[in-house]
Amino acid sequence: MAGMNIYSHANIVIVLFEVVFASLMVNAAAKAPIDMSTAILLRVDQAGHGDFNKIQDAIDAVPSNNSELYFILVKPGTYREKIVVPADKPFITLSGTRASNTIITWNESGGIFDSAALTVLASDFVGQYLTIQNTFGTGGRAVAMRVSGDRAAFYGCRILSYQDTLLDDTGKHYFKNCYIEGGTDFICGNASSLYEGCHLHSLSTKSGSITAQHRNSPSENTGFIFLGCKITGIGAAFLGRPWGAFSRVVFAQTYMSNVIIPQGWDDWQDPRKQRTAYYGEYKCYGPGADASKRVQWSHRLSQNEAAPFLTKDMIGGTGWLRPAPTNFKRRPGSIATVADENN
Structure with missing residues (x-):
């Protein structure tokens, strides 16, 4: 080694750089889906006409660290399952046909991290057209859905329980046209989430809270944004209370019924x-949006103050929200289009 000249050192450095760079490229390719328009189709049908009878069995069939999209189509029915999407199974879509007839249900109380009917730990998850419910009732914490994976999106889902209905735990999440129902802290957690066009229905009869956001530090870019939503209920409810000291929640252009205290x-x-x-609050309306008796420490936002909360920028949505696949592979070499599957 003592006799090695500067050019030999340079060559070794170049070779090592090329090896490391190639390794990084291989790893990156392995983690990213090859074709975002095509998914491997797995069908769940309780009647036995699909690939699986249970949703969890279909999830278990997805290979760990998969690099292709998987589309799990759940046929109408009531699925009494406690479902977990593991952290090592990204890029799964779990889809019903309509939330009214495709139901995941469980009945359990206990810790908020353990009682959920559906737990999503994986990144790049999509859930659509499903009812997800915990039927335990009013006697304690009973989570319907826990979302702890990054880059998760939900469309047209119904999420139902009473206390801690939706544990919007951690990561960047998007909820579009969802119906979320509960009585106490029924949207809680420390995720960075945008709720757009969602319907929030409070079952509180006295002074339950719709949100309990858990931001603990001003340096955390987390919070719940409700944009163009609707709030209804049966009694009286607060918009939110601070689970974390730096809790952050914004309601913008949202209808508030007189259920709001x-x-x-x-x-x-x-x-x-x-x-x-x-x-x-920004440009909210309805009888519950009257600002004359709001607590002094809340904010009536100007247009400039509200602007950062009126787009998907906070969740970086333009970089990861993906369109639904248009082609489906039922088995290697066989392609089924959306039209084929709907027939």
């Missing part, structure tokens, strides 16, 4: 959080 927001019996929580 006039002060709007609750400090969870900790006045110190009034200085750190960020609760904002």
Whole structure:
């Protein structure tokens, strides 16, 4: 080694760089789907006319660290299953035909991380046209869905329980045209999430809270944004209370029925959080949107203040939200189009 000249050193460095670069490219290729328009189709049918009778069996059939899209089509029925999408199975779409007739149901109370009917730990997950419910009732924490994977999107789903209905735990998430129902803290967690065109229905009869966002630091880019949504209910409810000291929730262009308590927001019996929580409203309307009795520590946002919350930029959605696949592979070498599957 003592006699090696500078050119030999340079050649070794170049070779090592090429090896490392090639390895990185292989790993990147292995993690990214090759064709975003084509998915491997797995069908779930309780009547035995699909590839699987249970949803969990279809998820288990997806290979670990898969690099292709998987589309699990769930035929109408009520599926009494406790379902987990593991962290090592990204790029899965779980789809019903209509939320009204494709139902995932469970009945369990306990910890918010353990009781969910559907737990999503994987990244790049899509759920659509499903009802996801926990039927335990009002006696304790009973999560319908826990979302702990990054880059998850939900379309046209119904998410139903009473306490802690949706644990919107961590990651960047998007909810479009979903119906979410509960009585106490029924949208909770520390994700960075945009809810667009969603219907929130409160079952609270006294002073339950719709949201309990868990942001713990001003450096965390997390929070819940409700854009163009609708709030209804049967009694009286707060818009939110701070699970975390720096809890952040914004309602924009949202209809609020008279279910909303006039002060709007609750400090969870900790006045110190009034200085750190960020609760904002922008161009909301309806009887529950009257600002005259709102707590002084909430914010009536100007157009400039609201602007960052009116797009998908906070969740980086333009970089990861994907269109539905148009082609489906039922088996190697066989392609089925959407039209074929609907017949």
